[in-house]
Amino acid sequence: MTPADRTGSPASVPTALATRIVDLAAIARNIRRIREHTGTDVMAVVKADGFGHGWLEVAHTALDAGAKWLGVATVDEALDLRRAGVTAPVLCWLADPWTNLLDAVQQGVTVSCANRETLDAVAGAAGETGAVAEVHLELDTGMSRGGAPEAEWLALCVAAAEFERAGSLVVTGLWSHLALAVDPDPSSTDAQRLAFEHGVEVARSADLAPMTLHLANSAGALDHPDTWLDLVRCGASLYGIETVLGRTHGLESAMRVVSRVSQLRRVSAGTGVSYSHAYVAERDTTLVLVPVGYGDGIPRDLSHGGEVVIGGLRHPVVGAISMDQLIVDVGDHPVVLGDEVVLLGSPEKGEPDAQEWADVTGTISHEILTGLGGRMARRHINADTKATP
Ligand SMILES: Cc1ncc(COP(=O)(O)O)c(C=O)c1O
Structure with a gap:
């Protein structure tokens, strides 16, 4: 099945392989919160x-x-x-x-x-x-x-x-x-x-x-x-970065990063994955190719504990992250070509945010957010409520 089949319209399939969706309304709400807080x-x-x-x-x-x-x-x-x-x-x-x-x-x-x-x-x-x-x-x-x-x-x-x-x-x-x-x-x-x-x-x-x-x-x-x-x-x-250790001030992450399943393969236990075969499948499993990599600001260390969300479930990023591609091990879950991959999203929905990536890769969320880009598209939205599309 192609992404066009899944969405019913080729015109609705974005050409960019990954997109940063920035919710300006979340930024406005964060500013108002700070203004109310400090006066x-x-x-x-x-x-x-x-x-x-x-x-x-x-x-x-x-x-x-x-x-x-x-x-x-x-x-x-x-x-x-x-x-x-x-x-x-x-x-x-x-x-x-x-x-x-x-x-x-x-x-x-x-x-x-x-x-x-x-x-x-x-x-x-x-x-x-x-x-x-x-x-x-x-x-x-x-x-x-x-x-x-x-x-x-x-x-x-x-x-x-x-x-x-x-x-x-x-x-x-x-x-x-x-x-x-x-x-x-x-x-x-x-x-x-x-x-x-x-x-x-x-x-x-x-x-x-x-x-x-x-x-x-x-x-x-x-x-x-x-x-x-x-x-x-x-x-x-x-x-939306909560800078104060261990405290939350109700700030909202303003950036969501999504991509899609571009390729899929079923592999047997023992299969080595990506450069140097640093990851070896422990069981028969399905590997998903997501078309973003360190050339787009995805930290290479994300393969040491990072996860993405596909179909509402978290799956691990595995094997060496390449310049343009990363691999996700989805096990036996029914993932199909064109499925949305949430790289960064809302922790309230169980999705990783920049802080989670920062914890996995030993940096701060500022570096994660400013580093993203490369060939990713960026789209601005104004979501009236906390919900993102
Ligand atoms: C001089 C200066 N002021 C303010 C800021 C904002 O700091 P923060 O992102 O922690 O709010 C920065 C850096 O980001 C800075 O360099």
Whole structure:
């Protein structure tokens, strides 16, 4: 039987071999939940193609659901938003002194600065364009990744205040990033908050009067009220990732990944499967070929405990995952060509989600979601209820 036979219409068979179905309504509900929870403004983090969900669709959804800001890593991501007509405030936090900042400054992108060199570059771009640049200064309060080290903070603030007086830029915000907000032990987060409060005092002593203070990522927004301040920067939680260890906040996964049974074979006990025959069938069984692989972002380690759902039942992914294909052992279950294969779905329906894949493969769901793509199609839907089609 072919997929066309099963659906009754060749036209209804998608050409893509796998599809990411993104429920924008779930993202909107997640944003509303966060807004109700914190009562602060929300910055929707749409970097890395909206964690794989589609940057522009997510940006529009987030703004419609009440997010006030959009957050991205690179200037290019910020300019993509502007080119698409998005006029909302956008912060980008990975400009460096060699980034071309002319368009960003001219188009009102807020640029984060963590060192004097980047601040000089922003002021230079402002001078060239005649626009007043908007800047948020980033302080390192304990993450030791980005941000000005505490020892350089005062000098950075003093320099920024001088540029303000010269009319080339205005510091509209101060921020920092939390390292351990997912941890139930709040001590590290508390220490970062105190360091940030001190940094704000230092900035004020240097004559800056920033309007927007922000510290919290999703885990801070969900579980550390002291970090909420004026704005919470949420990525993972928008997409339904429960970032706080052992806690659920009623967030909904927004991405479903489906494919179909492209080939089937019955094999005897003892048959070696896929490259290196790392899996050998223990009994007579049916093997299903699903036409997605690591070239589409499926982690190769998923064959060490990963499962998919076919016909409402879970079955193991077995043998080495190839670039374009993976194999599922469905035993004696009556699976036929064209059956839907749910790779990622809703745990409430017994389907795996990104967290389950992350647990199996030793990573975090963020990496799973942003890694998916390759040749997969993506379709956006607006499901009114929690049910997905
Ligand atoms: C600077 C910054 N703020 C906020 C976020 C959002 O964090 P989360 O996805 O944990 O909400 C990220 C990263 O994802 C980030 O790099």
